[in-house]
Structures are given as C-alpha cells and as structure tokens.
Amino acid sequence: MQQDTINALLVKLARRGLCVVRLKGGDPAVFGRMGEELAYLQAHGVETEVIPGVTAACAASAQFQFPLTHRSSARRVVFTTARIEDGALVGDWRLAADPQATAAIYMGGAHAHLIAKHLMDAGRPGSTPAVVVENAGREDAKLERETLASLSERGPTRKSGPVLIIVGAVGAMAQDARVLVHERTPLRAAGTR
C-alpha cells in the first residue's frame, strides 16, 4: 500500500469517529515515517497519539546480549540506512566511521558488502566486528558474526526477512544463546526447577 493511500485511509476512518491504530514494527520515530503521517493527520484535524516501541537495534541487542554503547569502546551509537543511487552508496558516512561509534545500519541486507567496503575506506579496520541480524526481535531472529573484511567479500546477500547490520566493538560480545522470556517461566529461568 502506498503512503498516500495509508494517509487517506487513516483520515477517512478517523472521520467516522473511530479510534484508529496505525500499527508498526519497531519504534515509529526511527525510520518509521512517523513525521509524514503525523503531519498529514494534524493538517486534517485528526488528534494523534504516539506509543513508543523497541527499535530493531535495541531488540537485536537484547536478544543476542550485546550492548549498543559500552564504556570506552562505544561511546555513541548511530542508526542509519543504506541509500543506494546508481549502484553506489550515497550519503555522509563520517559518523559511521567514528571508531568509538556503534553503527546500526537498518535495511542494509542487500548492500552489506558495499557498506563494509565504504566503512573500511573511511578508516575503520577490516577486523572490526560486524554482526548481521535477520528478523531482529522475532522468535526466528538469526545472527551471523562477520568482520568488515569478511562482510565486504561476501557479495550481495538475499535474506527473506529484514536485515540489520551492527558494526563496532560491541559486536564481539554477541552471544549465540537467544533466550526469549515468553518461552520460559521465571522459575525455570532461575534454574531452580
């Protein structure tokens, strides 16, 4: 469904007096078109309310137990996307090249090798950990451990689910074990039963 169609539908349903929920994955403020939808709704006199969510980078971090910031080695975290024009990566990548920044690249699956090359060209060592997370936050989430060097050699990867790439020292802390709270009871979690 096109964005224009979604906007028009939201207004149409709200004008019937309905309480309309526009449900999104992750957090609506991070690559979620929240600004565009709110501007349209406000311009059409529809009262709005935003419920925050867990953005994919935080979801992946929790599932695979690595932080996004870490004292001394990851003082900042940047969430960005990979924009490709005419087959090349465009945009300002200085922030992702900062050696003390964790870079979380949303929707980067198809261009992972280009992103890795770009970051190495910008000065990040080829040995920098780069984890590739498919379906972050879902039960079937998968994590692959790479480095910028290995990722740059992989070529384009096609995954069925959305892919998030997290680059930086924190990637080395990622655990294989993925524990989901709803799969377990507190007592089993504590190991006493």
Place this chain on the structure above:
Amino acid sequence: MQQDTINALLVKLARRGLCVVRLKGGDPAVFGRMGEELAYLQAHGVETEVIPGVTAACAASAQFQFPLTHRSSARRVVFTTARIEDGALVGDWRLAADPQATAAIYMGGAHAHLIAKHLMDAGRPGSTPAVVVENAGREDAKLERETLASLSERGPTRKSGPVLIIVGAVGAMAQDARVLVHERTPLRAAGTR
C-alpha cells in the same frame, strides 16, 4: 550504589537460586552499563536474559510527537553523551555536526550551552532547532524549544530530573500537547464521548 556493589549483589542473589531482576530506566543497551553487568554475570556463571526497553530519545519523541528520522531532513540519528574533562567538552563530535543527523544527547543538562557552542563551531547553523526534554517518558516530562544559538547563551541549567537534548530539524515538529494513553480511554481518545 557503586557498580561493583551492584555486580556483587546480583551474583550473590542469583547463587541463592533466585530469579534476580536488574531493573533500569529506558533501554539497557543504550548508556545503561548492560555490557559491564553481563560480562560480570557471565564470568560468574550466572545465566542472563535481557528485556529491551524504550530509550529516552524514543520516549521523548513519542510524548512530544516528533520523529527522530525524517525523509530528506534527518537521515540518521546519533545517541551520544556529553563528556566533560577539565571544564571542556571532549570526544569526537563530527557525527553530531552532520547536517542530516538528529543528535540526541543524553545526560546533557548541565552542559547544554557547551554542547550548543560545540555544534555551532562544528558547522551547524545557530538556527538549528534544539529541544531540551526533562524527565523524558515520565508523566511530568517537560519540553523547552530552543535553537543552538539560544541554548548557547543560556548558561548552565540545573534541572531536577534527567535531561535529554535533541538537536536537528525534527525538533521543529515537536508538539506541546502531551497525551498519555493511560490518562484516557480509547473512546475519549477518539472524541466520540
């Protein structure tokens, strides 16, 4: 309580067979010492599980209805802190100076004027919106609209609660109206009763 004391307490309680909850505000992966605590617990053989949360920037964004990324004007968002050594701001601020990045500066209250000056020195226009949010995510959250220029002239501000500063074009979209879902019923929210 010191971090060492917290770590020791977590292990001590876990060894009694208890399911121990270390509760934090926001998201544990973002400036939450998650890495240090997990490393300590894992080194002491304590099985761990992480539940993600809503980080302060996303909470503020939802309460005051402005996005953190926005098509064409805010292609990236960076979460950083303000580190002060000998009265001066230290660290790499290139990423926050990127004109297409939203910068969310955590725990920046006491040094807001220094941060604003630093960003202007790094090339961001004095007219760039800068919103100062106190107690993001809480019922008593407050937002002040500034620009980098006005913020730089304010001098040190002392707030009672934690302060988040969000710099970038998206700040201009912030709404005064702060609507909390638990204060209202769906029917009242829809305006039909």
